[in-house]
Amino acid sequence: MLPLGHALAVAVVQIFIFSENRALAKNINFYNVRPPLDPTPFPNSFKCFTCENAGDNYNCNRWAEDKWCPQNTQYCLTVHHFTSHGRSTSITKKCASRSECHFVGCHHSRDSEHTECRSCCEGMICNVELPTNHTNAVFAVMHAQRTSGSSAHTLYLPALAWVFMLPLM
Numbered sequence: 001m002l003p004l005g006h007a008l009a010v011a012v013v014q015i016f017i018f019s020e021n022r023a024l025a026k027n028i029n030f031y032n033v034r035p036p037l038d039p040t041p042f043p044n045s046f047k048c049f050t051c052e053n054a055g056d057n058y059n060c061n062r063w064a065e066d067k068w069c070p071q072n073t074q075y076c077l078t079v080h081h082f083t084s085h086g087r088s089t090s091i092t093k094k095c096a097s098r099s100e101c102h103f104v105g106c107h108h109s110r111d112s113e114h115t116e117c118r119s120c121c122e123g124m125i126c127n128v129e130l131p132t133n134h135t136n137a138v139f140a141v142m143h144a145q146r147t148s149g150s151s152a153h154t155l156y157l158p159a160l161a162w163v164f165m166l167p168l169m
């Protein structure tokens with residue numbers, strides 16, 4: 001291959017990668033949020049959306065801290081407080097142990113003005129949505145989630161490797 005051909009191939013691949021990144025940055029779909037490819041601290045490590053007393057779900061997810069859950073946790077917990085009109089008053093999301101996920105579901109507080117719903121889920125940043133009723137305030141264990149999350153990287157990595165290999169060819 002000519003040097004020009006090499007440069008062209010590199011440029012094409014890089015444009016492809018950059019446009020993918022830009023598409024991610026423009027409209028945030030919290031379901032598509034992928035953690036960076038930093039080394040996992042231990043096997044089966046995961047992350048959760050994490051916030052304390054956020055006013056709404058967007059601000060909870062948007063500013064969530066990006067760090068690995070501690071090793072004594074296995075799930076992501078969401079605690080959602082809302083009024084009888086359905087307006088959220090407090091959202092807390094965090095990494096949780098099995099015992100913290102023992103109580104999921106919804107209950108009205110004594111004054112009946114507010115409802116608290118708690119849900120737990122398993123998998124990389126799985127606690128996207130808020131629990132609002134008995135249908136979604138559940139303990140959701142989904143073993144397939146982790147493998148589907150990694151499939152994007154298996155496509156992406158060979159392309160990246162190719163870019164670095166090209167100058168050596």
Ligand SMILES: *[C@@H]1O[C@H](CO)[C@@H](O)[C@H](O)[C@H]1NC(C)=O
Binds near residue numbers: 132133134135136
């Ligand atoms: C529970 O909430 C979800 C999302 O707001 C809604 O789609 C669903 O119909 C609700 N289910 C019940 C039983 O109210």
